[in-house]
Amino acid sequence: MGGAIDLTALLSNASRECWLALNEEQSKIVGRGETIREAVEEAKKNGVDDPIVIWSPKVWTARVYGGQVIKSYTGFPLEPPHPAFKDETTVWMPILNVRVGKAHDVWSPRFGAVVDSGSPWCMFPTALADYLGIRVTDGIESGVGGILKGEVEPIYFHSIKIQVESTWNITVKAGFTKKLAFSGILGRNGFFDNFTIRFDHSAKPPLLEIDKIQFIQ
Secondary structure (H helix, E strand, O other): OOOEEEEEHHOOOOOOOOOEOOOOOOOOOOEEOOOOHHHHHHHHOOOOOOEEEEOOOOOHHHHOOOOOEEEOOOOOEOOOOOOOOOOEEEEEOEEEEEEOOOOOOOOOEEEEEEEEEOEEEEEOOOOOOHHHOOOHOEEEEEEEOOOOOOOOOOEEEEEEEHHHHHHHHEEEEEEEEOOOOOOEEEEEEEOHHEEEEEEEOOOOOOOOEEOOOOOOO
């Protein structure tokens, strides 16, 4: 079982509205940049060849989320604290480390994606598509709101590959949009129909249990 990772202290004082690259233990910021590529290149200069990247928003807020792997939730700073729970400065979220790929075995760096049963689709920021060389607007266009910052935004769907926790590979039709509030969201269509997933909030911090469904041909 993966131990709990609390990024509250690390991210509270980190740069905002940029991509951050973390070391393997997620205990240190080893790179930052306006693009994923810039953050990864800085991490490599600092001796970390395979960093974990994460988007650092202007404000960390609970609005970000609307064989078997068992992982503790990951802690993020909660800014500002909820008025009814002012002593809670950490929000715990179910996070899986993933890579996203397109064609010719080109894969993104690892990054944390929220497992979100409230999202109908898997969604990623357009910065990730830029990194993979995907022409976003060539995809199937739709609109999305709710878990995004602000009004309804265009979203473009492409068929991509997702590597989950270095354990499973799946192919999904995922949406790319500019104003996603997190590094990635794993939603119902394409993700939840490939796995059995259990959220255990009786544990402190909560636990995420996930296993791949074995389809019979």
